[in-house]
Each structure stands twice: as structure tokens, then as C-alpha cells.
Amino acid sequence: MIPKHQREGFKVFLKDKRKKTYPKIIKEFLTLWRSKKELPLYYFKYLYRSDITNIEDYLSTKEAAKIQKSPKLHRMEYMAIMSNKLVFSLFCKQNCIPTPELVSYNFGSNFYFKNECFKISKNKELQSFFYKVLVDSQKDRLFLKPFSLFGGKGACIIRKSHLEEDIKENMDLLLTNDYIHEDVLNQHEDINKINPSCINTLRIETYIDKNNKINIMNVFMRFGVGNNIVDNGHSGGIYIGVDRTNGKLKEVAMEEAHFGGRDFYKHPNSDYPFKDFVVPFFKESCELVLKATQFLPDRYIGWDVAITQDGPIIIEANEFPDLFMSDTAYGGYLKNPLLKEILAEAS
CATH class of the missing domain: 3.30.470.20 (ATP-grasp fold, B domain)
Incomplete structure (x- = not known):
């Protein structure tokens, strides 16, 4: 089964005006198949473009996985x-x-701040917790990210000025996952x-x-x-x-x-x-x-x-x-x- 992101990428390839001629694409695809000893589906993510002439210099899927x-x-x-x-x-x-300052964190519905554990199940309780954290730590915002964050998925910002709105939007996600709560950096x-x-x-x-x-x-x-x-x-x-x-x-x-x-x-x-x-x-x-x-x-x-x-x-x-x-x-x-x-x- 081809992953969804690869299928979406292939749709882009079909419409892309930057691609090489189809005879050239077929030739290069077969060349990589022989040299890399794998079906080079990665070719259709980037290497099909007419300005890419050094296709052998790019990592195959197997080579990248070997390093990882x-x-x-x-x-x-x-x-x-x-x-x-x-x-x-x-x-x-x-x-x-x-590294960004760690202000508080949570394991699901158990929230931790300044050596205290707060057991939270309701919206108002979560609002009260973050209000206390923001006031006591003198922060206007917190950046929250899951313990096992990948690709930025699940990250959110809690703002003191929009606390009720932000808690309502993210409460279910926070109570069912583990998050660290960090200071928002000034870039x-x-x-x-x-x-x-x-x-x-x-x-x-x-x-x-x-x-x-x-x-x-x-x-x-x-x-x-x-x-x-x-x-x-x-x-x-x-x-x-x-x-x-x-x-x-x-x-x-x-x-x-x-x-x-x-x-x-x-x-x-x-x-x-x-x-x-x-x-x-x-x-x-x-x-x-x-x-x-x-x-x-x-x-x-x-x-x-x-x-x-x-x-x-x-x-x-x-x-x-x-x-x-x-x-x-x-x-x-x-x-x-x-x-x-x-x-x-x-x-």
C-alpha cells in the first residue's frame, strides 16, 4: 500500500510543468532501480524535475532508512x-x-507545577490551573508540545489574554496526552x-x-x-x-x-x-x-x-x-x- 503522502506527491508530479520528458523520466527511473536495488518511488518527490541532473547523488529510501x-x-x-x-x-x-524554560507539564489529566500535582477533569479546573501557572510564572503565553512530538503535530499555544478560548479548543487533546509547557521564545x-x-x-x-x-x-x-x-x-x-x-x-x-x-x-x-x-x-x-x-x-x-x-x-x-x-x-x-x-x- 502506497502511503497517502506519496500518492499526493505523485498527483503533484503529474501536473508539474517542471518535469523532464517522459522518456527521460523512464530512463532515469530504471537507472536508479538498477543502481539502488529498490523501486525508486522517491524519484517522483523531487528528482523528476528538469533542473536535477545529478540523480545518483540523492539518497534512496533504503539508504536513508539505513542511517536512521x-x-x-x-x-x-x-x-x-x-x-x-x-x-x-x-x-x-x-x-x-x-533550551526553552520548562514551566509545567502534564501526564494526561495529572498536571504538575512547582512540585504540586493537580488532578483535572473539567474545563474550569484546567482554566484555573493555567491561570495560576501564567500568573505565578509571569508569562503571557505558553507553548505546549507532546512528549513525543513529530512534525509539529499536536502543538498549541495557551494565551493568558485568550485563556477560555484556548482551553476550550485544546482541552480534550491535553487531557488525553502528555505535554510539556514551555516559555514562548522571543525570536x-x-x-x-x-x-x-x-x-x-x-x-x-x-x-x-x-x-x-x-x-x-x-x-x-x-x-x-x-x-x-x-x-x-x-x-x-x-x-x-x-x-x-x-x-x-x-x-x-x-x-x-x-x-x-x-x-x-x-x-x-x-x-x-x-x-x-x-x-x-x-x-x-x-x-x-x-x-x-x-x-x-x-x-x-x-x-x-x-x-x-x-x-x-x-x-x-x-x-x-x-x-x-x-x-x-x-x-x-x-x-x-x-x-x-x-x-x-x-x-
């Missing part, structure tokens, strides 16, 4: 820290790694010029090589679109490569195929051009990730880094980073000289 799931690259003990947002927040605090003013609707993050991927050296493999940046409160590509956001030597954005941002697969030279809401925009605190962001990897030495991690007025803050670490985004943002990840070593190590 290799027991030689990942240890269960480290992955357990990354996969649970509460554990990861406490881990960062313990090691003085800057750097330069990034707000591009998109102020959410925190837009750098994705920085690290690899610890066979000589125990930490390498930054790739960097790209993600931007939310519309009124979305998250920047994730799986939630309709867009992403763009970053030049690792100077922190400048590349020229074109991309969109996941099942959302339309469009290219953007400017942000669709602000019309701010991407090309040559210099990410604030880029060097410091890379240094922060290298430091964090020393404390969490899983061999391949995708770090999400937000940029505030005061510098970078790590939002989360991803044990299964989306290598398709990294691959396309890089322009063919297999051009990276370390990728062959990674694939060999992952085998």
Missing part, C-alpha cells in the same frame, strides 16, 4: 533522551545547555522580518565519525507558512539550505511534495527574499550544537536551533531526522564526502 535505524549509529539510551521532550528538557537543564528581530508567526529553526545535523570527531554534516532552515505555529515541513512549512561557511541562506526554499512541491524565492507571506540572508548567531549555533553533542554522543542527530536576540537555543534533538529535506537542501547528500563513510558504518 542503524544500531551502529544510534544507542537506545541516547535515543530515549531525545524521543521524550520532558526528559530532553531536564537533560539540557542538568548540563547547562540553553530574533531579523528572522521575524521573514516570518514572525512562529519560531523558525535551523536544522543542524551532526555525525561522530570513526575517529570520534564531531562533524556538522548539513544545515538548513525551516520557516512556518501562514498562521502556523510550527515551522515543520510535515506541517506545511518550507525549508532552505544554508551555506555552512558563512551562514547565508541559499536562493530557493522548498516545500514537501504532498503540499504542492513549490519553490519559493521569497517567503510567501512577507515577500522577504531568502538569497544571501545571513542567519544571526550562525557561528554560535554551530558551536552550541557541537557542545551539546559532547553531552549526548549519539552518532547522528538532527538538532533544531532557535535564534533569539541573545543567541541560539536548542529546541530539540531528533534521533530520526528527515533525511529527504536534508538531501534536497544539500543538493544531493551523497556529494558530502562523509556520507559514504556513514553508509558503510551503518551497514
